Amino acid sequence: MLQxxxxxxxxxxxxxxLQKRQVVIVAGETGSGKSVCLxxxxxxxGYGSRGRIAVTQPRRIAAVSLATYAASLSGIxxxxxxxxxxxxxxxxRQTSRIVYMTDGILLATLADDPQLTRYDVVIxxxxxxxxxxxxxxxxxxxxxxxxxxxxHLIIASAxxxxxxxxxxxxxxxxxxxxxxxxxxxxxIVP
Numbered sequence: 486m487l488q489x490x491x492x493x494x495x496x497x498x499x500x501x502x503l504q505k506r507q508v509v510i511v512a513g514e515t516g517s518g519k520s521v522c523l524x525x526x527x528x529x530x531g532y533g534s535r536g537r538i539a540v541t542q543p544r545r546i547a548a549v550s551l552a553t554y555a556a557s558l559s560g561i562x563x564x565x566x567x568x569x570x571x572x573x574x575x576x577x578r579q580t581s582r583i584v585y586m587t588d589g590i591l592l593a594t595l596a597d598d599p600q601l602t603r604y605d606v607v608i609x610x611x612x613x614x615x616x617x618x619x620x621x622x623x624x625x626x627x628x629x630x631x632x633x634x635x636x637h638l639i640i641a642s643a644x645x646x647x648x649x650x651x652x653x654x655x656x657x658x659x660x661x662x663x664x665x666x667x668x669x670x671x672x673i674v675p
């Protein structure tokens with residue numbers, strides 16, 4: 486199932502971009518698999534071995550649901566190598582390499598770990614929602630990347646105005662993904 490998602494079809498392109506640049510922007514329609522595939526692709530490329538891969542979501546239910554779904558695609562129980570952390574709940578173990586969390590949890594993490602030393606990759610998902618949290622994280626991460634050359638950032642967005650993120654991060658590569666082919670094969674007409 487994972488290999489049939491449109492984002493996974495761009496696996497090699499995403500890995501190559503991450504190896505060359507600190508920041509990669511993935512623009513894809515809703516349903517293209519950004520939220521599930523990107524952390525798994527990072528893991529397959531060797532990221533998450535020293536630190537974890539953080540995947541932000543604007544809502545708690547999305548963080549929990551996506552962690553459960555990603556774990557099931559990997560054939561493991563949530564909390565083993567794929568976990569989640571939301572307000573008042575978490576399922577993260579020492580072995581968790583991918584952690585889905587709300588953007589508020591990532592902000593709270595900055596209080597005791599301002600360098601985000603526990604993480605190899607941060608995936609800001611749903612960046613097009615442009616909340617105060619997302620905007621603050623974008624600014625903070627832009628500053629932090631200069632001090633942490635080993636940290637990678639993936640900005641995932643469904644917006645057609647992806648060029649804003651490209652300008653903020655000095656011409657970061659943009660990988661565009663369409664979900665139309667996947668949706669049509671599933672019998673869904675966009």
